Amino acid sequence: MSVGQHDAEDPEEPDAAWRAATAARRVLLPLAQMEKKRRADVDAAAAALNISTTKAYRLIARLKEDERTSALLPAKSGRPAGLSMYAADIDEIIREVLERDYVAEQRPSETAVLNTVRARCRRAGLNPPGRKGVKTRIQALDLYDRLKARHGKNAAEIATSRPGEFVVERPNQVWLIDHTEGDIILVDRRFRQPIGRPTVTLIIDAFSRMCVGCYVSLGKPSRIQSAMALLRAFLPKEALLEDAGQNWDWPCHGFPELVHADNGSDFRSAAFRRGLSNYGIMLKHRPVREPRYGALIERYIGTTMGELHLVPGTTFSNVSQRGEYDSEAKAVMSLDGFERWLLLQIGRYHISPHRGLDGFTPQSRWEASIGLGFRQKEIAPGAAQEIMLAFLPGDRRRARNTGIHFKKLRYWAAWLTPLVRRGGASVDIRYDPRDMSFIWVASEGRWERVHLYRRRAPFTLREHELALKALREAAAASFDEDAIHAKREESQAIIAAEAATTKRARRHNEHNERSLEQAEAIYGEPPPICPSFSDLPVVSPGKAARTVEEW
Structure with a gap:
């Protein structure tokens, strides 16, 4: 193909241009290398390439400066890049309007910007520019700066390139943890009425993408x-899995080297840091307002929530997606059912090809590491209670002759007597807000369970706080522990009566019941024991001198 033929070629065919330039170089390079050349030789070369002699001389001149084939490629047609088609005064007006109006949180449309530019040009006695010219200037703005000013930093981060990768070399090296609100309305298990959306916590292994916990x-x-x-x-x-009635392989367990979390208050709490440190696990927080550092866990959450949009009662991702769909009317799934559904989704995800793993499944990636010598740290049987204690909130209290006073409650065990006789030594305590009928007290290197001096049925910290609030509102002069429990039981009776008609009451009731069940599953239910000092006098504890770590 000749250079002359290329002139009529579609510019979208780079191979045709390259073939023409290669043919021209092969014919013209010997002439370019001659100190003197005859006109007849140039005419013959031009005829062979089907171009004019004048064009042949121009191409020979290019080859004298640069012998590469690329020197013969034709220049792009049209206006040179960066050269404006408008007068300087019009360009200045366009620039000012874009900087002042377009790159702003108000986010005016391109049409609004065009109208502003045209109005200013008319007032200045200039010809208004066309839509295409103004749109070209908008597209020439830096994409990151434009999106950041109009839509915020997160949108700019997502839409622009940020080179880098999350480098991990083995399973259980880095885990990522995050919370999300499930895109579904649940029903309570008693009345089968709507109680709202659940909170879901997911943890994934960065190397294999396996979900290790939920x-x-x-x-x-x-x-x-x-x-x-x-x-x-x-x-x-x-x-x-057995409790959920499921039977599939979920091989993940053991302790990670590092946990990666966002900056939520629960992930920055003393209890959370102390629990991880107790097992030699490092904690790393993502940079504030930098969501790309949590992309792995965010994408997994998005995948799981996307599957949830096919379940009756889903709320979808936003109002526009939901449209006229009545999520509460369609709701059929209880919290227990939702958890079983979630476990099935985790099992399916583990055996599905993953684009981030070059098409391998998370489970095959995990199993391949086992085959290469990776070993998980085995957890001793019955370690659940010990692990949970490491993460419980706590405080330090003095053992008095009336018991250990904590949150307007008194706890007692016979083995505290020697501490009281020695002047009331201070002890470390831990408590589980899901069951305040007992606390844990440190004794000789282990944790001992200490119950209320008058045994009560399990109750949550939230129930106890509501009872205290009711007493304060009644302007009680002093707190009496029996009065507190009476108020709590009265409150629970009201909630139970209202549960059939009130969504908030049903949710409260369901949350309390499940919290107590989960706590009992870990700690077990001890046999009833009559307290040794049940006749201790009721003494109103003084105001706490410092803030207690909350849950």
């Missing part, structure tokens, strides 16, 4: 929610 509840994200998800991640999963 937990669902009706409470807000909290350190107990995070601790329960980690507890499940640490332990073998056979018992969890």
Whole structure:
């Protein structure tokens, strides 16, 4: 193909241009290398390439400066890049309007910007520019700066390139943890009426993308929610799957080297840091307002929530997607059913090809590492209680002759007597907000369970706080422990009566019941023991001198 033929070629065919330039170089390079050349030789070369002699001389001149084939490729047609078609005054008006109006949080449309530019040009006695010219200037703006000014930093981060990768070399090296609100309305298990959306905590292994742990509840994200998800991640999963009536291979357990989390208050709590440190696990927080650092866990959450949009009662991702769909009217799934559904989705995800793993499945990636010598740290049987204690919130209290006073409650055990006789030594305590009928007290290197001096049925910290609030509102002059429990039981009776008609009451009731069940599953229910000092006088404890670590 000749250079002359290329002149009529479609510019979208680079191979044709290259073939023409290669043919021209092969014919003209010997002439370019001659000090003197005859006109007849140039005419013959031009005829062979089907171009004019004048064009042949121009191409020979190019080859004298640069002998590469690329020197003969034709220049792009049209206006040179960066050269404006408008007068300087018009360009200046366009620039000012874009900087002042377009790159702003108000986010005016391109049409609004065009109208502003045209109005200013008319006032200045200039010809208004066309839509295409203004749109070209908008597209020439830096994409990151434009999106950041109009849509915020997150949108700019997502839409622009950020080279780099999350480098991990083995399973259990880095785990990522995060909470999300499930895109579904659940029903309570008693009345089968709507009670709202669940909170889901998920943990994935960065190397294999395996989900190593999960937990669902009706409470807000909290350190107990995070601790329960980690507890499940640490332990073998056979018992969890058996309770859910499922039988599939979930080989993940053991302790990670590092946990990667966002900056939520539960992930920054003293209890969370202390629990990880107790097992030699490092904690790393993502940079503030830098969501790309949590992309792995965010994508997994998005995948799981996407599957949830096919379940009756889904809320979808936003109002526009939901349209006129009545999520509460369609709701059929209880919290227990949702957890079983979630476990099935995890099992399916593990055996599905993953684009980030070059098409391998998360489970095959995990099993391949086992074959190459990776070994998980085995967890001792019955370690759930010990692990949970490491993550419980706590404080330090003095053992008085009236017991250990904590949150307007008194706890007592006979083995505290020697401490009281020595002047009331201070002791470390831990408590689980899901069951305040007992606390844990440190004694000689281990944790001992200490119950209320008058045994009560299990109750949550939230129930206790509501009872205290009711007493304060009644302007009680002093707190009496029996009065507190009476108020709590009265409150529970009201909630139970209202549960059939009130969504909030049903949710409260369901959350409390499940919290107590989960706590009992870990700690067990001790046999009833009559307290040795049941006749201790009721003494109103003084105001706490410092803030107690909350859950």
